[in-house]
Amino acid sequence: MTALTTRRAIDAIYRIESPRLIAGLTRLVRDVGHAEELAQDALVAALERWPTQGVPDNPGAWLMTTARNRALDELRRRQRLARQHEELGHAIEGAQSPPDPEAALDDDVGDSTGWHAMNT
Numbered sequence: 001m002t003a004l005t006t007r008r009a010i011d012a013i014y015r016i017e018s019p020r021l022i023a024g025l026t027r028l029v030r031d032v033g034h035a036e037e038l039a040q041d042a043l044v045a046a047l048e049r050w051p052t053q054g055v056p057d058n059p060g061a062w063l064m065t066t067a068r069n070r071a072l073d074e075l076r077r078r079q080r081l082a083r084q085h086e087e088l089g090h091a092i093e094g095a096q097s098p099p100d101p102e103a104a105l106d107d108d109v110g111d112s113t114g115w116h117a118m119n120t
Contacts, residue, residue, distance in 0.1 A: 006051045017060040042067035
């Protein structure tokens with residue numbers, strides 16, 4: 001296939017498959033806008049790969065698998081970040097508070113040094 005023929009095939013496949021693709025992704029991510037973004041990302045991946053690797057035997061399944069994998073990657077990333085934020089919050093709560101600057105003024109060494117300096 002020529003590049004132009006492949007591009008036309010991708011456009012036609014996307015027009016046919018996008019409603020089913022977006023519906024399936026919406027069920028997965030529970031957000032139509034996000035589902036549309038994932039479908040567009042899958043289309044971009046197809047535009048990058050199919051001209052060199054050829055159109056797969058089942059392009060609709062390829063698009064769905066690509067988009068679903070991206071959605072799952074995003075979900076795992078969000079879960080990992082949430083865990084890291086929670087761990088950081090626990091670490092901050094468990095950390096000791098910074099030293100009190102007023103406590104340094106009551107230091108015995110500091111008081112006696114100052115007393116000797118003033119009384120000599």
